[in-house]
Amino acid sequence: MKKWPVKMNERSPEDRAGDFKEVVAGYTPEEALLEASRCLQCRDARCVAGCPVGINIRDFIGAIVRKDFAQACAIIWEKNNFPSICGRVCPAENQCRKACVLTKKGAAFASLEAININFLERFAGDRALSSRPSRVSVSDEDLSRFRVAVVGSGPAGLCCAGELARRGVRVVVFEGLHKPGGVLRYGIPSFRLPQDVVDREISALEDLGVVFRLNTLVGKTLTIEDLFRDGFSSVFLGLGAGTPSFLGIPGESLGNVYSANEFLTRVNLMGAHLFPEYHTPVNVGRRIVVIGGGNTAMDAARVALRLQRGNGISVDVTVLYRRTMEEMPARRLEIEHARQEGVRFEFLTSPTRFLGGTDGSLQSLECLRCRLGEPDARGRRRPQEIPGSVFVLDFDQAIVAIGLTANQVLVRATPGLEVNSNLDITVDPHTMRTSLQGVYAGGDVVGGEGTVIEAMGMAKKAAGSILKCLESLP
Amino acid sequence: MFRIIAKDVLSQGAGTRIIRIRVSAPAVALKAQAGEFVLVMVTGKGERIPLTIADRDVQEGSITLVFQEAGFSTRLLGQLAEGETLYALTGPLGQATHVPANGKIVLVGGGVGIAELYPVARAFREKNNRVMAVLGARTKDLLVLVDDMRRVAHDFHIVTDDGSCGRQGVVTDVLREILLSDPSFPVYTVGPLPMMKAVAQVARQAGAPAVVSLNSLMVDGTGMCGGCRVTVGGQIRFVCVDGPEFDAHQIDWEELAKRNKVYKEKEAHICRLDSL
Numbered sequence: 217m218k219k220w221p222v223k224m225n226e227r228s229p230e231d232r233a234g235d236f237k238e239v240v241a242g243y244t245p246e247e248a249l250l251e252a253s254r255c256l257q258c259r260d261a262r263c264v265a266g267c268p269v270g271i272n273i274r275d276f277i278g279a280i281v282r283k284d285f286a287q288a289c290a291i292i293w294e295k296n297n298f299p300s301i302c303g304r305v306c307p308a309e310n311q312c313r314k315a316c317v318l319t320k321k322g323a324a325f326a327s328l329e330a331i332n333i334n335f336l337e338r339f340a341g342d343r344a345l346s347s348r349p350s351r352v353s354v355s356d357e358d359l360s361r362f363r364v365a366v367v368g369s370g371p372a373g374l375c376c377a378g379e380l381a382r383r384g385v386r387v388v389v390f391e392g393l394h395k396p397g398g399v400l401r402y403g404i405p406s407f408r409l410p411q412d413v414v415d416r417e418i419s420a421l422e423d424l425g426v427v428f429r430l431n432t433l434v435g436k437t438l439t440i441e442d443l444f445r446d447g448f449s450s451v452f453l454g455l456g457a458g459t460p461s462f463l464g465i466p467g468e469s470l471g472n473v474y475s476a477n478e479f480l481t482r483v484n485l486m487g488a489h490l491f492p493e494y495h496t497p498v499n500v501g502r503r504i505v506v507i508g509g510g511n512t513a514m515d516a517a518r519v520a521l522r523l524q525r526g527n528g529i530s531v532d533v534t535v536l537y538r539r540t541m542e543e544m545p546a547r548r549l550e551i552e553h554a555r556q557e558g559v560r561f562e563f564l565t566s567p568t569r570f571l572g573g574t575d576g577s578l579q580s581l582e583c584l585r586c587r588l589g590e591p592d593a594r595g596r597r598r599p600q601e602i603p604g605s606v607f608v609l610d611f612d613q614a615i616v617a618i619g620l621t622a623n624q625v626l627v628r629a630t631p632g633l634e635v636n637s638n639l640d641i642t643v644d645p646h647t648m649r650t651s652l653q654g655v656y657a658g659g660d661v662v663g664g665e666g667t668v669i670e671a672m673g674m675a676k677k678a679a680g681s682i683l684k685c686l687e688s689l690p
Numbered sequence: 691m692f693r694i695i696a697k698d699v700l701s702q703g704a705g706t707r708i709i710r711i712r713v714s715a716p717a718v719a720l721k722a723q724a725g726e727f728v729l730v731m732v733t734g735k736g737e738r739i740p741l742t743i744a745d746r747d748v749q750e751g752s753i754t755l756v757f758q759e760a761g762f763s764t765r766l767l768g769q770l771a772e773g774e775t776l777y778a779l780t781g782p783l784g785q786a787t788h789v790p791a792n793g794k795i796v797l798v799g800g801g802v803g804i805a806e807l808y809p810v811a812r813a814f815r816e817k818n819n820r821v822m823a824v825l826g827a828r829t830k831d832l833l834v835l836v837d838d839m840r841r842v843a844h845d846f847h848i849v850t851d852d853g854s855c856g857r858q859g860v861v862t863d864v865l866r867e868i869l870l871s872d873p874s875f876p877v878y879t880v881g882p883l884p885m886m887k888a889v890a891q892v893a894r895q896a897g898a899p900a901v902v903s904l905n906s907l908m909v910d911g912t913g914m915c916g917g918c919r920v921t922v923g924g925q926i927r928f929v930c931v932d933g934p935e936f937d938a939h940q941i942d943w944e945e946l947a948k949r950n951k952v953y954k955e956k957e958a959h960i961c962r963l964d965s966l
């Protein structure tokens with residue numbers, strides 16, 4: 217008998233859109249066993265090649281089948297420090313699940329039949345969150361005489377810190393904001409990634425001896441030079457791609473036009489949805505437009521919708537995207553969830569002008585229709601505006617989610633640190649070393665806007681280079 | 691960390707207070723330069739609000755902040771006593787004031803902006819500039835740091851709306867006269883937005899260059915949200931990382947004024963609720 221994929225339990229759209237609690241419930245052990253038992257345990261497991269960090273997927277699923285959940289997690293940990301996070305946010309439909317043999321050949325995304333690897337990963341991670349491995353010390357050497365500074369506490373920084381701390385290195389993480397986590401904290405909303413999952417990973421790092429120095433913007437509060445002078449042997453830069461891009465069209469600075477980063481930060485980091493108990497405000501429009509097609513756009517739209525619900529406003533959120541659903545870079549599950557919750561989509565639409573009233577707040581958005589032209593360098597079909605197809609839509613709030621670039625605060629303050637034409641930090645791809653001796657980098661600040669797992673993959677590589685370098689020191 | 695070492699009320703009256711605190715923040719004190727600011731959270735549930743670094747003491751490891759109890763968060767801050775601590779403080783942020791040597795400058799400040807002017811005045815004086823100061827306020831009670839400024843400036847003018855101190859009128863009256871005698875005098879201004887806008891206008895008419903230190907709404911203060919953006923010469927700039935100082939003649943003042951009012955209703959709401 218053919219076995220069908222085991223669906224995760226999800227809260228109903230009606231219920232979940234009323235709060236910020238997690239939408240998807242994890243597998244129960246029974247469900248995990250059932251799903252794991254669908255895995256064919258392929259000899260040539262293609263799923264592994266689909267994972268950016270090469271988790272031994274077949275074996276960890278095999279361990280779940282044997283009910284050896286601790287072992288399952290140990291196998292994941294060999295490659296990925298944060299399965300509870302990645303199991304929730306990885307775009308598995310483009311990665312391991314797409315590579316799984318059960319995905320139909322030539323499909324754009326993973327087929328429904330593909331093993332729900334990410335759900336199983338989450339299951340293994342969640343079960344183990346309480347029982348972390350303590351310091352893995354390598355017998356004949358003690359790295360505790362070294363101190364390494366990690367700048368930025370997003371996935372890249374956290375991963376690098378963990379890798380080093382597990383080998384005994386004394387790690388201090390410097391973070392500019394008042395809370396650690398990077399995008400995991402201020403970007404991804406708690407209904408996708410509950411804050412306590414992030415908190416637990418961070419306290420596990422603290423248990424390993426990692427020290428967090430918050431409210432410290434490196435480049436301003438201290439410089440890289442200061443860090444070396446203070447005795448740090450190496451520095452890892454996990455600064456992320458934190459600077460929002462704007463469209464550059466007229467009216468973009470009208471009141472109630474937000475970048476997605478601002479909108480999400482106000483809510484996720486500052487608690488604006490709990491105003492006035494929390495003191496940071498956020499405005500909530502009656503007709504909200506979100507411009508963009510990535511995860512950031514989906515998150516902004518779903519937060520917007522929850523704010524409308526919370527303020528007794530009937531839900532009216534539209535996502536505007538220049539291409540079509542298929543080209544959207546967002547995770548498929550997120551698009552589906554947004555749709556279920558009542559987000560509308562306006563595809564093949566390019567905004568050309570924000571129009572405001574005399575008080576300076578947004579009233580409407582002028583747009584052009586698009587059609588899809590030739591594929592661009594990444595193979596995505598390029599949108600072309602259709603001349604004369606102007607139309608105007610009424611909105612009183614807009615959220616611009618069209619992309620992020622690397623934050624330049626540290627770069628500006630660090631002579632000799634080279635960046636490329638996108639202003640990303642350049643590194644040697646083999647070692648992740650930057651143009652400066654002893655300074656390494658990884659994550660979005662190197663690769664541009666990417667994914668959590670890619671950021672961690674780079675951080676892991678950098679940590680490997682740092683360890684090698686430390687081991688060679690007297 | 692971030693303990694309030696000392697607190698005093700610089701002015702009281704006209705329905706508001708201007709307060710000075712000295713806060714323990716050794717790392718910030720070490721690096722602070724004129725024109726830079728910090729972001730402060732009073733409590734864990736607080737807003738992140740920008741405050742200019744008015745002074746620093748490297749030895750003590752402290753910085754001085756001066757603020758007017760204007761909105762909810764500044765009033766909350768005003769309630770903290772000596773010995774209490776701020777939840778968070780990050781800095782120094784922004785670009786330091788560009789201070790050329792051996793030149794001249796006329797500094798125009800209004801209200802609590804005078805406190806922000808003080809470190810700038812000192813920086814110009816230290817680099818051997820001729821420093822002229824024009825300080826204004828609605829009324830005498832709202833004038834702060836007058837003696838400090840008097841010590842630093844070569845020339846010194848006070849203007850109040852009601853004539854309770856110095857000359858009656860507005861700062862631009864004096865500025866106009868100064869620029870009439872020497873239109874090449876560079877101008878630096880900080881204070882309430884309408885005042886800065888008027889100063890910029892007078893400077894432009896006289897053909898004088900003018901720099902303005904902007905106070906826009908901020909969230910992170912690290913260039914991460916774009917909420918502080920302002921249009922300068924037709925380009926979007928972030929006040930927290932590109933500023934806070936810009937060429938006053940290039941600012942889209944109207945847009946800035948409107949953006950600063952975006953949360954007026956919310957502010958009124960939270961202030962009513964807590965009736966601080």
Ligand SMILES: Cc1cc2nc3c(=O)[nH]c(=O)nc-3n(C[C@H](O)[C@H](O)[C@H](O)COP(=O)(O)OP(=O)(O)OC[C@H]3O[C@@H](n4cnc5c(N)ncnc54)[C@H](O)[C@@H]3O)c2cc1C
Binds near residue numbers: 390396513623
């Ligand atoms: C809204 C949103 C949703 C997303 N959803 C997903 C998803 O579902 N799945 C997925 O895989 N990816 C997702 N991504 C992308 C993913 O979050 C990023 O690729 C990842 O977080 C990059 O990690 P990082 O560590 O490089 O940087 P970040 O997470 O950006 O962290 C960088 C940290 O460094 C700090 N910092 C920067 N400069 C300094 C300095 N000079 N001194 C001190 N600290 C500094 C910042 O404050 C920040 O905390 C999403 C991104 C966003 C914005």
Ligand code: SF4
Binds near residue numbers: 258262264277318
């Ligand atoms: S997850 Fe898919 S590809 Fe990987 S071993 Fe199982 S069936 Fe094979």
Ligand code: FES
Binds near residue numbers: 917
């Ligand atoms: S305050 Fe967020 S970018 Fe300036």
